[in-house]
Amino acid sequence: MIPFSAQLVNLFAALLLLIAFAMLSQRRILSLINLFAMQGLVLSVSTLIVGLTTQQHHLYYSAALTLVLKVIFLPWLLHRLIRKLNVKWDVETMFNIPSTMLIGIVLVVFAFNLALPISQLSGTIIRSTLGIAMASVLLSFLMMITRRKAVPQVIGFLAMENGLFFAATSATYGMPMVVELGIALDVLVGAFIFGIFFFHIRETFDSLDIKHMERLKED
């Protein structure tokens, strides 16, 4: 019988995966940002539960950090950005959404298959969620590939970090605090740099469609 807290974490893990799929299929940027905030919230709560169950105090800080950074600050930043850039319209994808979802399912199978031996080695109570974590990393990556506009690509990048964070929590109760802080800082700085780039891309090409960047290629 799996303990109650572990069942709770499994539930949140399932939610994480579900949100990842939702992001993959979401056409509107605004909803995409909201989904990203939700994913952050799920992550934060599940980290908190793991921390409470296992008495790993540094996980509290991780959870708080996630909450502040990924649920409040980054979504607020992104909202502000798209207001300024005025890009609330629909997102065009490269492939149609159903086939992207099919590829996503294949990736999930691959990720579970991959995580199986690792989670047998791991001694944590939530080791079975490692496959979900890896699947959400791969799904976020897939989202980056299939989107044509710059903002969803950045959201994909941030979501990928969510998946990584979850993987670390589920396999080893989180990375050392220093590493976690470092990654958080990276994400923050990355988001700022992307924000600056958005403005520059738009100034140069009058659009945030990255297909214009093909012109930068050297012949």
Place this chain on the structure above:
Amino acid sequence: MAPNLLPIDYILGIVVFWLALGLAGLVLQRQPRLLAQLLFPAGALGALALAVVTLGALGGGTNVAVLPLGLPDLPFHLRLDALSAFFLLLLGGAVFGISVYGAGYFRTMEGSTLGLLCLEYHLFIASMVLVLLADDAYLFMVAWEAMALSSYFLVTTDHKVPEIRRAGFLYLLIAHVGAIGILLCFGVMQGGQGDYSFATMRQAELSPFWASATFLLALFGFGAKAGLLPLHAWLPEAHPAAPSPVSALMSGVMLKTAIYGLLRVTFDLLGTQLWWWGALTLVLGLMTALYGVLFAAVQSDMKRLLAYSSIENIGIILAGIGLGIIFHAFHQEAVAVLALVAALYHALNHAFFKGLLFLGTGSVLHATGERNLGHLGGLIRRMPWVAVLVLVGTLAIAGLPPFNGFVSEWLLLQAFLLTPALPHPYLNMMIPLGAAAIALAAALAAYAMVKFYGVIFLGQHREEKLLHAHDAGNWERLGLGWMAAACLALGLFPVAVILQLDNVTQLLIGRELGSSAGHAGWLWLTPVAPERASYSPVILFLIILVGLGFTFIAVRKLYHGRLRRGAPWDCGFPAQTPRMQDTAEGFSQPIRQIFEPVFGIIRELPSPFDTHPHYHGETRDRLWNLFYLPIAAVTEKLSGLIGKLQHGRISIYLLYSFITLLALLAFVR
């Protein structure tokens, strides 16, 4: 109480002193005359001190030092043994003359250029010293690259000229390709122990296959620096492009660091030698020597001529080393030591006579602004000092007694000819052919040098402006004089030199030549035994002097008063003009004719009816088309294929990393 300082500490002190001089050069940019006449002589004194210290250290055993520089936990190891001491002696002796000469030569240069040149020059010699002292692959490669880069900037001193930039690029490219070879060679040699100090490499036991791989990589890497045959293309471009003292330094000293590296790897770091390594080195060396000398003979740019002649001399040195490896592999130590001594001796000689000749071309270039042989001539009247001193170098490089070139080439021929029965029938037959090749190269070198000297200094001036040529200044005379004196001294006292060289051969193959070579005292050089062959340069020199004196007296006294000047038969040329002399092209025409298949000759002949006839002839390096251009084409094609990966679409790039990630994950599983 002064701490007990080892020779290696003094040498490191000199290195630091040189680096300080280089930095001082940047500070003193505003006063170029002061800079040239203060810093370069100071550097020369450092070089002299280096020569004195290393002369003392040659027989003084091994010193080591560890410098806590470089990466954490990876200090620089240094080691001074007889082999490095010998090459440091060569460096110190040659750099002294070149730096003194530089004090005069660089005097007229522009300040900012001169400041940088002073920095690069001293960095260059300091890094060469560190190459020679390095006792781990890490310091060796750092110093080696510092040497390559500083000399690259020295070559491109006149970077406003496109040809010089091109020459510099070619040099840098081949230097780096060679450095990769050396790096891989060290990588193989450390045998997976993870420790890159030479001490570990000496102990590593390599299988014959890996030892051969090491040797081939070393031959490739050091050969690229030395100008070994297909890798020589940079040398005739880069050496003439540099200012003359730098050409002297590169040709005379830098090429020797490659010889040092090859000797260090082959004899010191690799425990055993296989005979075919020697055969390969010998064949490549002989080919290089012949190729270099043939091209030297047909050049009409004086510095290019000397650069090709450097290729020839490197070929001779490598042939000696190859012969040494063969004999050593068959345990014929008596001849192996003779061949190695000849190679080392020739390396020493080449540093001095080639340095002297390059410095001489520098004086000619300064006085006339001309390096094309077709526009020079008759300078012996305008520049007697330079002419006489360069004559010494010319005779030495042509291998005429009593100068130093003769001694080493004679020793090498002895080694070839005194071949005992090797247990290998083909080698027994082939090695005497090598002697013939060496003799041919020496004869052609003499031919090329007659052309060099005759066209520049003898005859009549080919241009009006040559009448205003001025002789070299005092600093330059001093530098040239030092080099010429060294050429004479090395030629007159071979036994003393060989006794010093014994320390090196003792280290390399555990055997010495001094006991047999100095068998009959310092006066007679007897390489193997007095009844086989002997040579006394001092007595020969005295005979030459006495003969010259008698001739002079006879002509002056007996013919005195009866000497009269009159118009010779004018043979239909009542007015003789300088244009009627044999030109450089004319002089080398027979060689071009005989060896035509070797050269790629492009010739444009004017039509007989052309009122403004223009003749253009050019000798190209065939290997350029056969070897370099195909490699360049393949590289370009491959780069084009890789360039196709670039789409400019971010999604594709992300897809690349995604697929890589999936593949790696699947692989790890």
